[in-house]
Amino acid sequence: MxxxxxxxxxxxxxxxxxxxxxxxxxxxxxxxxxxxxxxxxxxxxxxxxxxxxxxxxxxxxxxxxxxxxxxxxxxxxxxxxxxxxxxxxxxxxxxxxxxxxxxxxxxxxxxxxxxxxxxxxxxxATGEDLPPPPENPMSADRVRWEHIQRIYEQCDRNVSETARRLNMHRRTLQRILAKRSPR
The missing domain is CATH 3.40.50.2300 (Response regulator)
Structure with a gap:
């Protein structure tokens, strides 16, 4: 066993x-x-x-x-x-x-x-034991990109509204959205 x-x-x-x-x-x-x-x-x-x-x-x-x-x-x-x-x-x-x-x-x-x-x-996992950290966690860039994508979808793909909610310039957001997802 x-x-x-x-x-x-x-x-x-x-x-x-x-x-x-x-x-x-x-x-x-x-x-x-x-x-x-x-x-x-x-x-x-x-x-x-x-x-x-x-x-x-x-x-x-x-x-x-x-x-x-x-x-x-x-x-x-x-x-x-x-x-x-x-x-x-x-x-x-x-x-x-x-x-x-x-x-x-x-x-x-x-x-x-x-x-x-x-x-x-x-x-x-038992008690207060934490599982071991993942072998290959998402990069900080990937986590940021996922967050931006989620907010963008929640705003019905409205760039201006997403930029406002993320406190980000609209053109900066457009450049991020035009790029591929980071690894």
Whole structure:
């Protein structure tokens, strides 16, 4: 039996909720190899149905889904089972959403792209132990670019409004938006 499988405990149930089908399938296979009993869902509605059917011991929930917010599923899990270890995943690593996720019951919060090793480490971390830092975290330029893109999308792709909210000159923002994303 692997070291990961020994840490999981008797209830190995894991719910994976993500609307990226390819990522979901890869992650499900990887987590099954680590000893979890995986159920998958691709929408908030499917996730809520899976929780009502059998509340898992572990959950990995994407924050932004096609039909709503993954935090709704986190709340439902927390109402039904206090000991579930929940990791929230998102492509938009913002402090405000991290705080909201933890306040309603998430155990940890990871930015995409996160691999199966990072996710299982976060799920199985005990006490005050922090999981090890990622091998290749996003660069500061990439984090800045992601933040600007998120605000730009939230402002319905309006450059002037985005520049105003970011307290940035409009021409500077246009130059940033015209460039490719940093690595």
């Amino acid at each position: 692997s070291e990961t499988a020994q840490k999981i405990g008797p209830d190995k149930s894991l719910l994976l909720l993500d609307d990226d089908e390819a990522f979901l399938k890869r992650l499900a296979r990887a987590m099954e190899k680590r000893g979890f009993e995986v159920r998958t869902a691709e929408s908030v509605q499917d996730g809520l149905a899976a929780v009502r059917e059998a509340t898992p011991a572990y959950a990995v929930i994407d924050l932004r889904l096609g039909d709503g917010n993954g935090l709704d599923v986190v709340e439902q899990i927390r109402e039904r089972r206090e000991d579930t270890r929940i990791v929230v995943l998102t492509g938009y690593g913002a402090i405000a959403t991290a705080v909201a996720a933890v306040k309603i019951g998430a155990t940890d919060y990871l930015s995409k792209p996160a691999d199966a090793n990072q996710i299982s480490a976060a799920l199985l």
